[in-house]
Amino acid sequence: MNSEYSKVRSIRRPVSLGKRSQRSTRTKKKKGGDEEKTQGATKKSLFSHRAKNETNPEETEAFANICRCLIEHRWYHGVMPRGEISTLLEDEGDFCVRKTTERGKPIVCISVKCQKEVRHFPLVFENGQWTLKNLIKTRRFYEVVELLNALVTEKIALSGAILVRAVPRPDYYIPHSDISLICKLGEGAFGEVWKGSLKRHEDGKAKKAEEKSAAPSSAAPSSAGSALSGNSEKGKSRLYVAVKKMKGNATKAMTEEFVMEAKLMRQLVHPNIVTVYGVAPSEEPLMIVLELAGNGCLKSYVAKYQCPPDQLLQFTADAARGMAYLSSKLVIHRDLAARNLLLGTFVEVKISDFGLSSSGKTEIKVKQMKVPIRWLAPETLEEGVFSTKTDVWAYAVTLWEIFTRCQTDPYPGLTNQQAKDLIRGDALPMNPPEGTPPIVAKIMEDCFNKNPDDRPSFAAILKRLRPDEDVSAYEPKDQSVTSPVKRANAPSAEQSARSKRPSRK
Structure with missing residues (x-):
């Protein structure tokens, strides 16, 4: 340090927060006793007592x-x-x-x-x-x-x-003065996402982060072409970024969750994961500075453009690669869906939105959930359990979204309760969309296995989609550490043996 x-x-000497003249005037005799008494009665600190939350x-x-x-x-x-x-x-x-x-x-x-x-x-x-x-x-x-x-x-x-x-501020703290907001891209319950620009400094840290985040994956198509916007929009002194900004009147709990998301993402460095440049905590609102996905959200992209089957297959492989990396780092995403897949400069998938994610555990159990029901695994609905294998189930739902070109949400025409019944049932909860490649259809069926232990790992899924790609870096080094903990009320071996379930009619 x-x-x-x-x-x-x-x-340099800090800006004075009080008037130095007060030192000399404190000892001066005050005139007008009645006036002095009135002033003393009304004299208060800068922040007088108020009721809770009254500002x-x-x-x-x-x-x-x-x-x-x-x-x-x-x-x-x-x-x-x-x-x-x-x-x-x-x-x-x-x-x-x-x-x-x-x-x-x-x-x-x-x-x-x-x-x-x-x-x-x-x-x-x-x-x-x-x-x-x-x-x-x-x-x-x-x-x-x-x-x-x-x-x-x-x-x-x-x-x-x-x-x-x-203790000085870490290097990943970004001054608000270095960030300029350009236009709002979207918003959620607690925050907004803006397109902005980040001032570059002579130390080149922003440039290094940009190069790392813009690198295409090993399997990205060479003909991917240029981006529609984003990191290709380079100026001499500024970098175009995405800025996730907290909404006003944030509670301490909301601030804690917001910072935890940024802290988790800072540890993730992979071509198929959105890169975090830093956080801006010096003033309000608190902001997270991310790489700008030049081609926007996958959900909007496939709904707008006539993507050929090969490109859709590429999206599935990119998503599997990013999830395999997260799994190898013991990160449970908990909110995998087409809406949280972005497309970078080379039209490669980048997994985003880690607001619900957890790290360092193979399995977590929660009592209250805000995740959309239609992407949840049966053990999540029944027990509140999340693991890498519940992410695998959500990946199968995401495959359905991609090959329907995101024209509708999963389980169209059904209520949430009807969707829950299908998820809990023995039959395949949803059939592969028309035109889905056979390899993807089989992966969907395997990922929808009732028993989480029988679902494939993301490394295995990636190997099936990209047989020539080396996936050894994503495979668990110690199966006893990385495999999800078996629950006492998990399905029996006889139940898990039903590898071929009847399709839903």
């Missing part, structure tokens, strides 16, 4: 201006949530400053590692000065950096915690 941050320092636009904007003054310091981590900050503070005394909320109001706090846990101490900004809530009321500072320096140099204990080393 840079030794510059062994103490709290700044290359004042003027106060919110004033506080935003104050936080913008903190951005110049690398120990200020913006709106990053507790969970992410805890991973950055590794040693005793490591600390940083971040923005959060308390009773619905924005505040600034110090997060410090103390006795193997991270503790958080709110700061108070009052009358142009900073202090610590309920800790050192008698000492006030005009700038946060002065307060921090006092805590570090004088080793002032904050309920047992002593500040030792300021």
Whole structure:
């Protein structure tokens, strides 16, 4: 870590957050006793007490201006949530400053590692000065950096915690000033996706990330041609990107989930996975900066263009390759569908939307789900279980979407309850669309196996689609570790032996 941050320092003097003239006027005699008493009665801090979730636009904007003054310091981590900050503070005394909320109001706090846990101490900004809530009321500072320096140099204990080393922002933090939003591409329940541009710097990090994300897969057709838009739209100083932006009034839980998605995606580097350039947490709204898929969403693409069967087959192989990579990294996507498959510069599939994904586990069980029912496996409906093999089931549904050219959602004309009944039943839940290549039809049938242990792995699926491609990198090194845990109420061996089920009429 840079030794510059062994103490709290700044290359240039920070912008003052209070009027220096107050120092000289504090001791002056005040005129007009009655007027002084009235002023004292109405004098309040910048953020007076309000009911929970009650905000004042003027106060919110004033506080935003104050936080913008903190951005110049690398120990200020913006709106990053507790969970992410805890991973950055590794040693005793490591600390940083971040923005959060308390009773619905924005505040600034110090997060410090103390006795193997991270503790958080709110700061108070009052009358142009900073202090610590309920800790050192008698000492006030005009700038946060002065307060921090006092805590570090004088080793002032904050309920047992002593500040030792300021931890700088990671390199993947992107300043809001480097991002320009151009037009909105879409939106969901908690966020919006925009086309934007990212300022390039001399260190070339954006360029390296761009080259990595734009590289075609080994099986991409050489005649794929140029992109319709996106990474091919290069300027000398800016890179066109996709920006996932949180909507206003986000809760702490929503912010935590948003950051976890970005954290997971940062670890995934593959031609068939959307690349994350970084996150922008210094101001609100919080944003994730992604590569721009030049050819848009696969669902829209196949519905609009007359894609030949060979190209549809290529899409299925690309999706299997990306999912095989995720499976090898112990990532469960949980929301695989045509709507979450994008097309890059070379019209290659790139898997996106990891908002529901989990990593590091072979199987997870949840009580409440927001995933569309028509892509769920039977064990998910019955037990709330997700695994790589439930992703395999969703892959079969996605194959049906691709070869119907996404003209309708799965199980057309049926209610959700009727779709559930088919998913749980012994028969094949849906037949391959007309014109589906035999190899894809057989893969769909195998992926729709009632017993998850009898479904093929993504590496095996890719090998069947691309026999000449080396899939050894995607195969599990230790089957006992990567195979899903068998459940006590899983179908019996006699039930799983029904490899050929009658098709639905």
